[in-house]
Amino acid sequence: MIRAVLQYDFLQNAVLSAVLASIACGIIGTIIIEKKLVMMSGGIAHTSFGGIGLGYFLNIEPIIGALVFAIGAALGIATIRRKYQTHSDVLIGMFWAVGMALGILFIAITPGYPPDMTSYLFGDILTVSPMDLWVMAALGGIILLVIALLFNYFRAYLFDEEFTTVRGIRTVFLEYMLFILISLTIVVLIRVVGIILIIALLSVPPAIARQFTYDLKKMMLSSTLLGVVFCLMGLWISYELNIASGASIILFSVLSFILVSVVKSRLQMLRKVNTDTKDTQL
Numbered sequence: 001m002i003r004a005v006l007q008y009d010f011l012q013n014a015v016l017s018a019v020l021a022s023i024a025c026g027i028i029g030t031i032i033i034e035k036k037l038v039m040m041s042g043g044i045a046h047t048s049f050g051g052i053g054l055g056y057f058l059n060i061e062p063i064i065g066a067l068v069f070a071i072g073a074a075l076g077i078a079t080i081r082r083k084y085q086t087h088s089d090v091l092i093g094m095f096w097a098v099g100m101a102l103g104i105l106f107i108a109i110t111p112g113y114p115p116d117m118t119s120y121l122f123g124d125i126l127t128v129s130p131m132d133l134w135v136m137a138a139l140g141g142i143i144l145l146v147i148a149l150l151f152n153y154f155r156a157y158l159f160d161e162e163f164t165t166v167r168g169i170r171t172v173f174l175e176y177m178l179f180i181l182i183s184l185t186i187v188v189l190i191r192v193v194g195i196i197l198i199i200a201l202l203s204v205p206p207a208i209a210r211q212f213t214y215d216l217k218k219m220m221l222s223s224t225l226l227g228v229v230f231c232l233m234g235l236w237i238s239y240e241l242n243i244a245s246g247a248s249i250i251l252f253s254v255l256s257f258i259l260v261s262v263v264k265s266r267l268q269m270l271r272k273v274n275t276d277t278k279d280t281q282l
Helices: 002-007 009-035 038-058 062-084 088-109 118-122 130-159 161-166 171-209 216-241 245-281
Strands: none
Touching: 009 038, 009 130, 009 171, 009 216, 038 062, 038 088, 038 118, 038 171, 062 088, 062 130, 062 171, 118 171, 130 161, 130 171, 130 216, 161 171, 171 216, 171 245, 216 245
16 A cells, blocks of 8 residues: 555545544544543534535535534534533534534535535545645644643643632633634544544544543643554555445544453453452462
8 A cells, every 4th residue: 555655646645634634633632532522522523514515505615614614513502501501412412403404405405416425424535635635734733733822721621620710711711712623623534534423533542542641741642643543544444445434444443442441451450460469478
């Protein structure tokens, strides 16, 4: 496959998109795991499908439409949740359903033949275009810049939101900013794994990293590296077996998580047995 990567532009685009997506999901995925916002992120991701449909209807880049809908959903969920104290699961369900319904509606009324939405729903890293790469690079740069500038504030916000508020830090601003960053990350990941599978790539690498460290910086770095490995391995599997790339990436990621969890559990049991044996001998 290495020779093919050097020969074909679409494979080069796929590799670059894997790296860009891994950086975004490694950073924001870690925060999502720590703040327990996995399902909320899924709601924003599915809402963005309405923007994709609107993009086709207005004959503009669908990813731009997805970005607008994702940010709108993020701000809407954050505002309604704070103002009316509505349960998060209710908000997720409403935005999730409305976004998907709008996407289907816009596609249905779009003139001409209906577009193939498979790559947006399930991802196809092999179809990433230079335009997609520029969008991913720009959004990834914004995510990196914001996290770098506000890292200590976000760390305090994740550790203890109430204490952070008492210290005079504007947690409302941090929450809104976090939701916007989640929406940007979702747009970055859409072309790689698709709307349906985004939750897995956002949560699996940080979940694995969390088994070995609780340091926020180390978790972000480890999650990013794991994301790169999972994306490239999934790309290689899909290329060799001629199967869907998004599904390959997610399945390899989840299987890796299961393997790591099982091996770590067995090692902990062995250590405990050895420790109990030594205590008995003493």
